[in-house]
Amino acid sequence: MKKVVVLTGAGISAESGISTFRDAGGLWEQYRVEDVATPEGYLKDKALVIDFYNQRRRQLATVEPNEGHRQLVRLEKYYDVQIVTQNVDNLHERAGSTNVIHLHGELTKVRSERNPRLISDIGYKDIHVGDLAEDGAQLRPHIVWFGEAVPEIENAANLCETCDYFIVVGTSMNVYPAAGLIHYVPRSSRCWLVDPNAVPISRDITIIKEKAGTGVKKVVDELIAMSEK
Numbered sequence: 174m175k176k177v178v179v180l181t182g183a184g185i186s187a188e189s190g191i192s193t194f195r196d197a198g199g200l201w202e203q204y205r206v207e208d209v210a211t212p213e214g215y216l217k218d219k220a221l222v223i224d225f226y227n228q229r230r231r232q233l234a235t236v237e238p239n240e241g242h243r244q245l246v247r248l249e250k251y252y253d254v255q256i257v258t259q260n261v262d263n264l265h266e267r268a269g270s271t272n273v274i275h276l277h278g279e280l281t282k283v284r285s286e287r288n289p290r291l292i293s294d295i296g297y298k299d300i301h302v303g304d305l306a307e308d309g310a311q312l313r314p315h316i317v318w319f320g321e322a323v324p325e326i327e328n329a330a331n332l333c334e335t336c337d338y339f340i341v342v343g344t345s346m347n348v349y350p351a352a353g354l355i356h357y358v359p360r361s362s363r364c365w366l367v368d369p370n371a372v373p374i375s376r377d378i379t380i381i382k383e384k385a386g387t388g389v390k391k392v393v394d395e396l397i398a399m400s401e402k
């Protein structure tokens with residue numbers, strides 16, 4: 174089977190009702206990144222940061238995957254599909270995607286402040302200052318904050334290096350190293366971009382200027398037609 178890698182960002186979950194970060198009305202207009210998404214912000218006010226992610230987790234419990242997520246699942250019958258998402262929601266998994274790498278962590282998991290490998294599932298429950306991991310250290314959201322290492326990036330880059338097709342959906346390509354993954358994709362591999370707005374990408378790419386709900390279907394239909402030839 175040929176290999177498809179799909180890089181997704183907040184835009185693929187927008188039609189499920191989850192705010193993007195940098196669009197008008199996005200999360201970074203309502204909160205300062207430094208306060209809620211950096212290790213320094215966490216050290217300054219753990220309760221504020223923990224509560225920010227409690228709110229995101231509670232909201233996640235109330236939303237559903239949308240057509241964009243579901244269309245990517247269709248592809249699995251025809252291709253070896255790997256999703257590489259910057260999103261911390263679980264909507265790809267809930268739609269039925271099999272292989273999902275979360276570059277920036279997962280809302281439904283928490284980990285020990287002391288040991289980054291001591292990770293546990295909490296589903297949609299809140300955590301609080303004073304809640305401890307098995308090693309006695311404070312539990313923190315399992316989120317990669319700005320300034321922290323992105324442990325999954327090497328795996329993701331390896332997958333990009335060997336993919337036959339690459340699809341980018343709903344990311345402003347502002348955040349590295351995720352935005353740099355496209356440079357690992359072989360020149361000979363065809364690429365698509367699904368986004369209602371212009372995104373700066375410096376390589377040959379087929380642009381589908383639509384929301385994920387309709388745009389992803391177009392790419393998936395084309396890929397399935399190609400696989401049947």
Ligand code: OAD
Pocket residue numbers: 181182183184185187188193194195196199210259260277317318319342343344345346347348367368369370371372383384385386
């Ligand atoms: P952004 O908010 O930067 O970009 C969202 C993209 O989605 C934009 O290009 C929009 O045009 C597009 N978009 C909006 N509605 C859409 C729709 N219905 N269908 C398809 N696309 C749509 O979000 P990301 O690029 O994901 O990291 O942001 C990357 C990282 O920055 C996030 O993972 C997060 C954030 O800070 C951390 O918090 C560590």
